[in-house]
Amino acid sequence: MSIPVVTVGATHEAVVDGLERLHGPVTVVRRCAELTELLAACQSGLALAAVVGDGSEELTTTLVDRLGAVGVCVVALTDNPDETKRLRSIGVVAAAADIKPVVLAAEISQAVERASRYGQAESPRSTGFADPGGGSALLPQATEVPEEPDGSGRIFAVWGPAGAPGRTLLAVNMAAELAADGQSVILVDADSYGASVSAMLGLLDESAGLAQACRLADQGLLDLEALTTTASEVYTKAGSFRVLTGTTRADRWTELRAAALTLVLERARQLADIVVVDAGFCLEADEELSFDTLAPRRNASTLRSLELADVVFAVGSADAIGVPRLVRGLAELEVAVPQASPRVVLNKVKRSAVGYAPEQQLDDAWNRYGPGISIEAYIPSDPEACDAALLSGSVLLETAPESDIRHAIAGLVCAAVHQKRRSFGRSTRALRRLKR
Ligand SMILES: Nc1ncnc2c1ncn2[C@@H]1O[C@H](COP(=O)(O)OP(=O)(O)OP(=O)(O)O)[C@@H](O)[C@H]1O
Ligand SMILES: [Mg+2]
Known part of the structure; x- marks a missing residue:
């Protein structure tokens, strides 16, 4: 099954165009003008993944958690290392802004697969998040952002x-x-x-x-x-x-x-x-x-x-x-x-x-x-x-x-x-x- 994806942000349209031209494993079902529209689309059950091209700074833990609750993984495009770190800490898969569409499609597929494997209730930390930081394998910046150790308190x-x-x-x-x-x-x-x-x-x-x-x-x-x-x-x-x-x-x-x-x-x-x-x-x-x-x-x-x-x-x-x-x-x-x-x-x-x-x-x-x-x-x-x-x-x-x-x-x-x-x-x- 092709994974339905919604996107937001005009800056990286070329990447989204590239995703569409792949004809699988993802299908762009809607291009949204802003995050609120994307959220509404996700809540209506339209998508399994969201690609945030512009405005990743507006993504918060609460928003990502809510998207996770309706079964949507979030992938955001950014070249800023601090923003990458921040995004990963709130459960977003961060990808380079010039990522190749085929690599982005693979990221999305992996994120969706991880989410379906764990499920909301059975995720490792039971937090309702998409596996935070779990999408690091394909990310060039993964080695620069070490995993936080779990607290022992x-x-x-x-x-x-x-x-x-x-x-x-x-x-x-x-x-x-x-x-x-x-x-x-x-x-x-x-x-x-x-x-x-x-x-x-x-x-x-x-x-x-x-x-x-x-x-x-x-x-x-x-x-x-x-x-x-x-x-x-x-x-x-x-x-x-x-x-x-x-x-x-x-x-x-x-x-x-x-x-x-x-x-x-x-x-x-x-x-x-x-x-x-x-x-x-x-x-x-x-x-x-x-x-x-x-x-x-x-x-x-x-x-x-x-x-x-x-x-x-x-x-x-x-x-x-x-x-x-x-x-x-x-x-x-x-x-x-x-x-x-x-x-x-x-x-x-x-x-x-x-x-x-x-x-x-x-x-x-x-x-x-x-x-x-x-x-x-x-x-x-x-x-x-x-x-x-x-x-x-x-x-x-x-x-x-x-x-x-x-x-x-x-x-x-x-x-x-x-x-x-x-x-x-x-x-x-x-x-x-x-x-x-
Ligand atoms: N063992 C105790 N002996 C005497 N007074 C007590 C004792 N435990 C608590 N109190 C008193 O009971 C009152 C209520 O205590 P506390 O504010 O801790 O309750 P609470 O369950 O947190 O209440 P709230 O619903 O307001 O959060 C306080 O005046 C407190 O000093
Ligand atoms: Mg009290």
Whole structure:
């Protein structure tokens, strides 16, 4: 079968003419005047590949991802080495502007074949991209653009249902404890409904670091240096960690698109041992409510963070409202992100909400109504310590270093990072004290 191709850009018409004269293996089905027309043509299912002759600078990660989602590979013509590097970082096959039509046709065929081999869902990085950089074999510039190594850092996502169960408090203090443990850490505020990491840490920064990083990633410009500059540095007495602050105005959630966030998190993995993500609560796949497949998705940042996470902490409030919510939330999580195997954390554990011997009570209720996943940790309620930390824009290891809540969080996250499934002695001891 001849591969249907759409093209854009008048400058390289000779190349497109040459493609047409080949009479296979590709067929130019439409020449578009601009990228929006090309996008519409691709969305209508007209093509399997797009050749961008002019205006490759307008290609962004989001656009390439959307084209990939409708099964279209993108090949762009450029002689600029920086642009070539940028294009490849966002999943575009870059070819020299004076490429011979027969070589271009071979590039297109290979790109289409790779895409069909991997499929969207099964691509090696599961990012929804066409194999980034995979078209290098025929490219003269391939040797000049070395492949980026995969990051070895791990992503810890902190998620929990609605009702403020303590996601941000846990994420912030986990980051601080990991830094104190000697890990290099980036904390990412990906809550698209109520970003509050910067408020909790007393940062005056209003620049929405994550949105900035996403913008750079979308343009293919987020290298390690740019990420380092975009992130704020937070110092505690026991160590420092970086923070990508969230969108300060809730209506800026449109800036956190899945494809760009994927690149940010992948880049963060290269920069840090552990990337802690404060995810939002909502798991609805809102594009199902819309026929506009290009529309940004409000819950994309939460869903993508959970999809990419190595460890998901599922946090619920330990009370009569929070526990049933968490049980329902875990069922939704199972459907939305089946690969996540959440570690259940019950937070704000206190006798006044649960009764005498709260751990036992919670355990009994969980065994009766819970989803069959055991509770990994109980974090005691300590409003005084939490309020003091919030008031001073600090973390528990500074404001309440000897508190049970601090030890419980440290025990939980350090156990996860050292890959040991310990019995969380400190948190259990903390609860024992509560029971007395
Ligand atoms: N273990 C705890 N003991 C006492 N207070 C707590 C505890 N954990 C969290 N809190 C308090 O609960 C409130 C909500 O916490 P946090 O902002 O972390 O929740 P969230 O799940 O991130 O909520 P949101 O839905 O707003 O994102 C804060 O005032 C915090 O200090
Ligand atoms: Mg929060």
